[in-house]
Amino acid sequence: MPLIVVCGIPCSGKTTCANLVSEHLNKLGKRTHIINEESLHIQKELGYKDSAAEKMTRGAIKAAVERSLSNDITVICDSLNYIKGFRYELFCLARACGTPIICLWLNTSSELCREWNEERGEGGFPPNLLEEITFRFEPPNPKNRWDSPLFILPSPTHPIPFDEIYSALYEKSGPKPNLATEPQMISDTNFVFELEQTTQQVINTLMENAGMAIAGDTIPIPKAKKKFLVKGPINLGELRRMRKQYFTVAQLRPPPVSDIADSFVDYLNTTL
Secondary structure, X not given: OOEEEEEOOOOOOHHHHHHHHHHHHHHOOOOEEEEOOOOXXXXXXXXXXXXXXXXXXXXXXXXXXXXXXXXOOEEEEEOOOOOHHHHHHHHHHHHHHOOOEEEEEEOOOHHHXXXXXXXXXXXXXXXXXXHHHHHHOOXXXXXXXXXXXXXXXXXXXXXXXXXXXXXXXXXXXXOOXXXXXXXXXXXXXXXXXXXXXXXXXXXHHHHHHOOOXXXXXXXXXXXOOOEEEOOOOOOHHHHHHHHHHHHHHHHHOOOOHHHHHHHHHHHHHHHO
């Protein structure tokens, strides 16, 4: 059930690398399943043409990964995976299953990616879309749990550390579930209402303290035992985006109503 998250800007050689890793693991007796836009019959130039289309594309990829993690195979998520919030959602899926996860970053130069994209002709990304995604790409950080262990390849022709990848996937235990990912039996009929109200209260509290808090401070949150750790300026737009992402995680793996505040604070401390 291990999960390999491949990421990089368009035309960086992700699929080439994913196929090589898959072939190597197959030779060692491991079953693999590659999930990407092609396997889901999504045309990349359409699947990423705007925010609405991209949201649907990520949703389809995430659902396919979740379905496959329940099988006795190694899942290779061969997509852009360029947003740290989405990589965190994939990490949560793996953590909920208690299965190992690694991140494989194709850090190919943008100049070479543009050149390869042009060679693809109509099969490539529109130049303006390629530039937009390249600009928005959020590089993996090995200090983040969801990006670790991180394997960085400067190009698809660079030697792949097969032994290290194998060890990380099959010789080490996966991340343990926490409040945000551990499946819960829930009978509260007002869960969605409480989810919206509690998370909004958390955001209101943070914004009330935004002008006084500095990096390193902790902010107590009503209904929560945990405190929010201030790492930099508190931005309302960023908090709203994190709240929206958390809704997806919370409804997939709902915490008890009494733990919503703690779960949301934990999510914010992890992702911001």
